[in-house]
Amino acid sequence: MSVTVWQVAEVPGASVQPSCDHLETGDPPLPEPLGCAECLRGGGRWVHLRQCLTCGHVGCCDSSPGQHAHAHARPGHDVGRPLEQGETWAWCYTDEAFLRPARRR
Ligand SMILES: [Zn+2]
Ligand SMILES: [Zn+2]
Ligand SMILES: [Zn+2]
Incomplete structure (x- = not known):
């Protein structure tokens, strides 16, 4: 599995900037069928999808009734990314940090 390297996005105006120790993640393949695992099982509906x-x-x-991505997140499963086209960011649930792709030096 390939590795994605992230950097923490600065929060404009914040006196304390977030930090995150989870700046290298996997790049897991998408499941088939694509959808929220819990909602697919229970017949729920979702707004957007996040992948651990x-x-x-x-x-x-978190805009969906089930909020199953947040429910899944825990230490060891820290970072989630959106699955919408063109979205290239991630969110660390553990550190509440917004992550952007980093360039390798
Ligand atoms: Zn983190
Ligand atoms: Zn769900
Ligand atoms: Zn996970």
């Missing part, structure tokens, strides 16, 4: 970059679990975002 540790294990590839796909859950629904």
Whole structure:
């Protein structure tokens, strides 16, 4: 599995900037069928999807009724990314840090 390297995005105006120790993640493949694992099982609906970059679990975002991506997140499954086209960011649930792709030096 390839590795994605992230950097923490600065929060404009914040006196304390977030930090994150989870700046190297996997780049897991998408499951088939693509959808929130819990919602697909229980017949729920989702707004947006987030994928756990540790294990590839796909859950629904915090705007969805189930919030299954957040429910899945825990230490060891820290970082989730959106699955919408063109979205290239990630969110560390553990550190509450917004991550952007980093360039390798
Ligand atoms: Zn983190
Ligand atoms: Zn869900
Ligand atoms: Zn996970």
